[in-house]
Amino acid sequence: MLTLRLFAALVLAYFLFPIASATTNYTQCFLDIQSGLYGQLGEDGARDNQGNPVPLANVTAISYDLCKAACGKSPTPFSWQLFSGRFSSWLLPWLALLSQLPFGAQYRMDNLMSVFLAVGSPALAAYSLVLTVLNRHWIARIFADIHYPNAQDIKRVLGCLQQAPLRVDERDGMLASMLVLQENDAWWETLSTELDYTNTWTISVAAQVAWVIIAFLFTVIVSFSDAATGSAVFGASGQSVGAGFMWLLPIVIGWLVVSPKSDFDRFKKALNSGRTQVYHAQPGQYGDPYPPAPVNAQEQTDARALGLAAYKDDSPRRDEAVSAPIYNYARFMQWTATVEYTASLLRTAGDKARDHRPVNPFSPSGWADRPDNKNDSVAPENRRGSLEQVEQYVCTNQESSRARYGRARRVDPGFTARFLIATVLAMFLQWGTVGGAIIAHWAAPPVGLGCRSGAYIVYAAAGTVSWVLLVVSSILSFYSSNATELECPRSSRRAMILAGRMATLLRRLGKLLAACNAVWIVLSCILLFTSFYDRCWCNSSVLGRGRNAYAILIPQDKDVNQVKTTWIACMLHYALLILRRRRLT
Incomplete structure (x- = not known):
């Protein structure tokens, strides 16, 4: 820390000492040049404000060489009053x-x-902001045609977690259980409410x-x-x-x-607050008309299908874990692939529900209608099944688990x-x-x-x-x-x-x-x-004009x-x- 402060002090001293000791006076330079003090150099360096040579009596600008000779290379004196005001x-x-x-x-x-x-990098700040806006429109569009009871809550949760290092865990059918089982609807609703705050x-x-x-x-x-x-x-x-x-x-x-949701501590609190509301489907025997009931996840594992990832400093994905919205550039592809994959699983489940196909195809009662006969809702009985049936419910026909997981690595078109x-x-x-x-x-x-x-x-x-x-x-x-x-x-x-x-x-x-x-x-x-x-060097635009550089002393209309x-x-x-x-x- 001491070395850093010393370095900063040396840098400031390097730049500010020449300013404080400068004695350049352009008014005096002009008077000396006009009086003929610099002789032939003054006559050759006399210019008008367009850079054209003029007689010494009509001089309003001077060449760079004359400016160095007459005025020196130092800047004008430093004024604390002007500096503080500006x-x-x-x-x-x-x-x-x-x-x-x-x-x-x-x-x-x-x-x-x-x-x-x-x-x-203002470009990076603008890039992350525009991506955030476009992603919101995109997620609303892809969930618009998904008809499943918890689809809107899931959409809001995934949209709010755009600034989070979102991690989806598919082990033991946890993600499929979270999406399909009716018992998990309360968790999605609670999470959606806690994350949907406004700054x-x-x-x-x-x-x-x-x-x-x-x-x-x-x-x-x-x-x-x-x-x-x-x-x-x-x-x-x-x-x-x-x-x-x-x-x-x-x-x-x-x-x-x-109004992005970017409070990491709030993410953790929201994801942990409803842990007791999470249920997992249980393995069963093929063809069993009465599969085992889902159990509370806390009885089996502390892992959840939806969580926050943590990465080490040397990890390629380290910036994904930083919830500040400017880091959305790092999460863009991973978040897009996660949302697209989750939406595809939920869309498959919604399509099967629309075709009146229950999770348990061996259910004695078949497809159960709701008592109120609403066609846009799914009865809880139709969303119950064994672990194998729940996993198959979010898969297309003849799709293997590896092929399904391959979808998780692809971004949308x-x-x-x-x-x-x-x-x-x-x-x-x-x-x-x-x-x-x-x-x-x-x-x-x-x-x-x-x-x-x-x-x-x-x-x-x-x-x-x-x-x-x-x-x-x-x-x-x-x-x-x-x-x-x-x-x-x-x-x-x-x-x-x-x-x-x-x-x-x-x-x-x-x-x-x-x-x-x-x-x-x-x-x-x-x-x-x-x-x-x-x-002189800066006022003459030497970088762009080269040998034709000149400095203006008296501005014209x-x-x-x-x-x-x-x-x-x-x-x-x-x-x-x-x-x-x-x-x-």
Whole structure:
């Protein structure tokens, strides 16, 4: 811990000491150049605001070489008053809004990492949010045609457990008993009620979101006033910070609207609260018209068909166990396969019930109608049978247990469509918002790639790479899980083990990159307020213009209008972006 603090202090000292000791004065530089103090170099380096050579008497901009010679390489002096005002107005509200992201993980470090993941990779935050929304629509659609007495309760339970490391246990017919037996309906109903809670708007949340919106509106107003005075042309204003963090607003509002269930402790409590209501079917003899009655599961085992998985830190599926919603990227394929498999078993049972086929085909009374003669309900007598009969009731004709289990490893055909939609919207949100900050600095005279726009490009690119690493890791993790859960040829098993190791490596690299990227963007914004970028190299856009780089000393009306036009376009773009995001959620 001491080493980490010392490292942080050295980094701050490295960046801030040159700022505190800077003596660059652009006003004095301009006067010295105009007076002819630099002779031929001054005449060769005199430019107008479009970069064209002009006589020394008409100079309003200077070449990069002249700027280094006349003004030096240091930034302008640091002003604590300007820094504190800009930091509290432009960056602090966005950092405070991070506290409204949904958490709920079992360990605090996982909650902290979820913040680093969101800031370091906005694409990942948007990807997980869009997947959550699309999965809700998908699960409602696939359960719409399932007609079994407990189908709706099961749908709500599985939907609420989208943020949980869901584990389904089929040993000894536990899952089939949970789905078929009438005695387990009370457990599904209790679990559905306890999990169906809502995290919605509160006064504090609304006030914080309003604070950020108002602060950004003031930022927009200040940007136009800065343009009128020319300071925005120099890059002194930090209004691009609001543009760079604009992705956070639709993410926070989207999660508040979706209201994900992500409290791990609540998951455990809900799953344990109804343990006494769980019943298991018992083995019987073939052809017995009176199979043994189901017994309470606690009399046989502590295991349950539905539970929470736990994974070690070096496990490829470790992130599935973190209930913070941003980790839905890791659970997407596994949760989809689990829901699809459970729904397929329940659909088979529903189809047989619709055809008036009882669980026990040797029942003396055959299919029993309900006393009220409702055709959309199933009498309890029709849902009783031995363990073998219950397992067969959720299988299609002639389906073996291995073939049935093979269905548990497949995702639904609509998986690819949801993945592509989430990917496109995630990229659109990240590059659409951060892109506004890039364009705002890129289009400010002198037009071109500079320090400020370059910092945002690095941020957006690193966030995208981090998202790619983590998504690929989740795919490899799902593939590798077959190595321990299915009997495979030795060659396939080796490939799955290798995929698991690659998944672990990519997951760690992706999270490390996201954490570093989060530190990078916050530090870049802080340096923007400290005048660190207000130096010849940055003000001349050397990165983009190369040998043609020049720095503007006196903004003209054309420059001011260009900055205003850029910001108007950015604001219209953000308004359209938020409206589209709101329509999705």
